[in-house]
Amino acid sequence: MSIVDEVLKGNRLAAARLLTMVENRAPEAAAALRALHRHTGRAHIIGITGPAGAGKSTLVGGLVATLRSRGRTVGVVAVDPSSPFTGGALLGDRIRMGRLSGDPGVYIRSMANRGAMGGLSAATAGAVDVLDAMGFDVVVVETVGAGQSDVEVARLAQTTVVVLMPGMGDDIQMIKAGILEVGDVYVVNKADKEGADTALAELGTLVGMAPQRPGGAPAIVRTVATSGEGLDDLATAVDAHREALRKTGGLHAHEKSRSRSLLIELLKQEFLALACRSASTGEMDRLVEEIAARRMDPYLAAERLAAGVVLKGGSCPGPAAEPVTARRRGRDDLSG
Amino acid sequence: MKEGRRLRVLVAKPGLDGHDRGAKVVAHALRDAGLEVIYTGLRQTPEMIVEAAIQEDVDVVGLSVLSGAHTVLVPEIIALLRAKSLSDVLVCVGGIIPEEDYEELAAAGVKGIFGPGATTGEIVDFIRTHAPARTDPWGDGAAAEPTEGGAR
Numbered sequence: 001m002s003i004v005d006e007v008l009k010g011n012r013l014a015a016a017r018l019l020t021m022v023e024n025r026a027p028e029a030a031a032a033l034r035a036l037h038r039h040t041g042r043a044h045i046i047g048i049t050g051p052a053g054a055g056k057s058t059l060v061g062g063l064v065a066t067l068r069s070r071g072r073t074v075g076v077v078a079v080d081p082s083s084p085f086t087g088g089a090l091l092g093d094r095i096r097m098g099r100l101s102g103d104p105g106v107y108i109r110s111m112a113n114r115g116a117m118g119g120l121s122a123a124t125a126g127a128v129d130v131l132d133a134m135g136f137d138v139v140v141v142e143t144v145g146a147g148q149s150d151v152e153v154a155r156l157a158q159t160t161v162v163v164l165m166p167g168m169g170d171d172i173q174m175i176k177a178g179i180l181e182v183g184d185v186y187v188v189n190k191a192d193k194e195g196a197d198t199a200l201a202e203l204g205t206l207v208g209m210a211p212q213r214p215g216g217a218p219a220i221v222r223t224v225a226t227s228g229e230g231l232d233d234l235a236t237a238v239d240a241h242r243e244a245l246r247k248t249g250g251l252h253a254h255e256k257s258r259s260r261s262l263l264i265e266l267l268k269q270e271f272l273a274l275a276c277r278s279a280s281t282g283e284m285d286r287l288v289e290e291i292a293a294r295r296m297d298p299y300l301a302a303e304r305l306a307a308g309v310v311l312k313g314g315s316c317p318g319p320a321a322e323p324v325t326a327r328r329r330g331r332d333d334l335s336g
Numbered sequence: 337m338k339e340g341r342r343l344r345v346l347v348a349k350p351g352l353d354g355h356d357r358g359a360k361v362v363a364h365a366l367r368d369a370g371l372e373v374i375y376t377g378l379r380q381t382p383e384m385i386v387e388a389a390i391q392e393d394v395d396v397v398g399l400s401v402l403s404g405a406h407t408v409l410v411p412e413i414i415a416l417l418r419a420k421s422l423s424d425v426l427v428c429v430g431g432i433i434p435e436e437d438y439e440e441l442a443a444a445g446v447k448g449i450f451g452p453g454a455t456t457g458e459i460v461d462f463i464r465t466h467a468p469a470r471t472d473p474w475g476d477g478a479a480a481e482p483t484e485g486g487a488r
Contacts, residue, residue: 013421016393024341087342088367094388095377101384108391112342112372 003028004035010134012107019109022126025269033126036133041255043075043132044242047157049119049143049179054163055189057096058225059234060142064100066235067138073105075131078142079121082112089113093142107131118152119143122269125156125262154182155261158254159215159241161185161234164203166195180206183218185237191222191230214250215241274309343467345396348376348385350413353403358430362398365456366463382409386416389425395467401431411444418445424468430454 006014021029048056048063057078064074078093089112100106109131113121120143131139143153154160162183186207188199200222207218219237223230245251276284287305290296347363349356356378363373374392376385389397397417399410410429417425428448429441438449448462 012390016390020341020344020393082372083367083370086368086370088370089372090363090367091372091374092377094374094392098377098380098384101376101387102381108388110374110392114342 002035004032007032007036007130007134008039015107015130015134016109018130019123019127022130023111023114023121023123025123029126033129036129039133040129041132043128043136043139044159044238045128045132045139045141045157046238047141047143047153047160048163049151049153049160049182050145050163050187051165051168051179052145054145054165054168055225056142056145056163057093059163059187059189059223059231060093060140061097061100062223062225062228062231063234063238064097064106064140066231068100068103068105070235072137073135074107075128075134075136075139076106076108076142077111077124077127077131077139078108079111079113079119079124079144081144082114084115087114107134107136113144119145120152120156122265125265128156151179151182155258158245158251159184159238161187161238163187163189164199165190166193166199168199181210183207184213184215184241185234186218186220187230187234188220188222189225192224192227196222214248214253215245216248271306271309275305278308279305341470342370342372343396343463344372344374344392344394345398345463346374346376346385346389346392346394347398347400348380348388349378349400350380350382350385350409351401351403351405352379353401354378355402356400358402359398359400362400362430362450362456362459365460366398369460369464371460371463382413382416385413386420386422389417389422390420394425395470396426396428396463398428398430398463401429401433404432406431406433407437407440410441410446414445426463426466426468428459428463430459 003014003018007018018029018032022033048060050056060076060078064076067074076097078091080089080091080093082089091110091112093110094101094108097108100108109127111121111123111127113119116122120141124141128139128141141153141157160182162179162185164186166188186203188196188203190196200220203220207220219241221230221233221237223234225231242251245254287296287301291298291301345366347359347366349359359375363375366373374388374394376388385397385399397413399413401409406429410427414427417423417427426448427446428450429446430450433441433449433451441449447466450459
């Protein structure tokens, strides 16, 4: 019996082990994800993003419980930051989801972002696929939540929920934040705090001015996640969004754009791995040394390493070679 | 940042005492040592802890008990881990554990006990040294048949 079969049967131990392999980019993981791919695409993928301290984890806990009461099974991928210095991480999202731990209809996996930018980890998309293939009706992805650029999740999720709270600053702060362009549902959490009405009013104006989203005008929901207030409205808004997407063909469009992002991301990873592998032992260190001493610029060093992959199919060119130029077009071509 | 396996540790507080300073200090130290630490918070039942250990696929479970209930809770957790096929997970205990209970806990399957005065460095070293090697119960079955269009 292969790990893929076990995951498809809903074996939680097998899924746990596969998620680890996906995170570690083990060679077996790629093969398993390939085999699982045709079993994915059924779950409703919900992304939850917003600044640190807005109450994302608590809200996820509450939303999952509400969805469970509506009969849905739910997988959760909760991403927290890795230390950029040690690579270690303290993953604390389960603290707010404790009561879900014993529910057989729920599976929660904490992930460190392992240096990835944008609020997710490189393995998040793969982890979502594993949970999707396992048969969960809904997969919730909670982002790191460290700042205003935490928007990668909108590529992955069909429905993106942006969590805000009262007292986060004036409307200019909200406009600056890229998160105001990605939400399908906006939540003002901690709505029992002072300033909630102001935040809701400002948010209403801003969201009204934002570009049209597939699936219609974003809903705005007020919640107090700790007491459960508004969670039912949130679950309803999230369901309504998916239904609207389905009716307008937005689901298929999203699936296509997600597939494109995924393909480009995989290409980047493949290319990076190839470049690292093709650099001879010490080559990377030597280049770093050269860059630090200002004897070489980092752009040239990167191009050299890339050229080692593209031109020589493995080995890196020597340090004294002519500058290798202009191979940046691939990225633009692909992302169109 | 290096790719590949990172040790994952579940730090949990079973039972009813509300003192999590020690657990947090240890969690922090493990993080600073480059490990990935899943902290579950206070008042966890053995079932919740074991289920979290499964879902998070941890290598190590660290239990902090200051209530005196360690001789009840810890063996229960270890028995549950074994029942769920997680018998190779390294189990360590910290907190207020009287020395006369060490033997009993060791017999139950606890590999490391760290009381007051243990340094975080000791704990990190112990975990690094004793974390179990990974076995793959499904062999290389993960490399199942490629889907259509798989180029490699």
